[in-house]
Amino acid sequence: MSKQGASLPVIDLTGDTPCCPPLAQRRVPAETAAVLAPAFKALGDPVRLQLMSMIASAEGGEACVCDLTPAFDLTGPTISHHLKTLREAGLVDAERRGTWVYYRARPAILRQLAALLTIEPTSAE
Amino acid sequence: MSKQGASLPVIDLTGDTPCCPPLAQRRVPAETAAVLAPAFKALGDPVRLQLMSMIASAEGGEACVCDLTPAFDLTGPTISHHLKTLREAGLVDAERRGTWVYYRARPAILRQLAALLTIEPTSAE
DNA sequence: CGCCTGTCTTGACGTCCGTCGAATCAGACA
DNA sequence: TGTCTGATTCGACGGACGTCAAGACAGGCG
Secondary structure (H helix, E strand, O other): OHHHHHHOOOOOOOOOOOOOOOOOOOOOOHHHHHHHHHHHHHHOOHHHHHHHHHHHOOHHHEEEHHHHHHHOOOOHHHHHHHHHHHHHOOOEEEEEEOOEEEEEEOHHHHHHHHHHHOOOOOOOO | OHHHHHHOOOOOOOOOOOOOOOOOOOOOOHHHHHHHHHHHHHHOOHHHHHHHHHHHOOHHHEEEHHHHHHHOOOOHHHHHHHHHHHHHOOOEEEEEEOOEEEEEEOHHHHHHHHHHHOOOOOOOO
16 A cells, blocks of 8 residues: 555644634635535545444454445445545545555544534524 | 425424534534535535525525525526425525515534534644 | 455545526515 | 615526446456
8 A cells, every 4th residue: 555655645633733613603704615625524424434334343444445345236346435435534544564554543523523513402493 | 485484394403403513523423414414515506605605694694585686697487496495404594574575594513514614723634 | 474354545426516607586676 | 665784596607526438457266
């Protein structure tokens, strides 16, 4: 995973990005929206949402492509494409160990997205 | 808002949909992914993410289109199109009162999305 | 070394998306 | 009733997306 790992425009949202006041608390600035929207977009496909869940909930916190692919009625390249999308959105990390490639969730950005959507129970309705 | 309000395929995610165990806790089933992914997709555009925030954080919990539109360098029809997308994703409700149309966030689905992304602090990394 | 298996990239195709201008609809007001 | 303003819909355009088949690359093993 050396080449693509270096060439991909990996978004750095590992924790120090100023982003997190809930969406309903104050208006999200355009720059923040531009940074976070691609992450939501990446989750906006049923296949990727399931992939993300399978990776995040996997034993040991990581999942092998060889386990991911057969779970869908899609070709290998298509799954690979979706995983690349998740990688470019900063949602997962990939690592090759021998024959297989393992994907691992990045909890920091997931927490940021969750925080953005969080609403206090006393919010209208 | 009579005609379009009735004809749109409004998604009912008001609370009784079985959906909410965190993404990282157990694998999201295909049906759940198919229902929730469109909501993430709707938030996957910077303009819509800002619109959502402006609506959710507005005084009184609602925002007028006349206040939303001038906040962007986009035409009225384009903003209207994005608002329709948010509406169809079940993220907002629209109501016409006299001359103006007001949009209001639907906290239930926001909470569902937030819950899905929630991760316990003790999750790898 | 050569082959095999697993994964990714490339190129292509059809579809969906974001945007706009023009036309249309809904209320308010004279 | 007619007209004006605000919001949506319609039709169109360029670009991005999801998918696949075919080819290329990486690592293990004989």
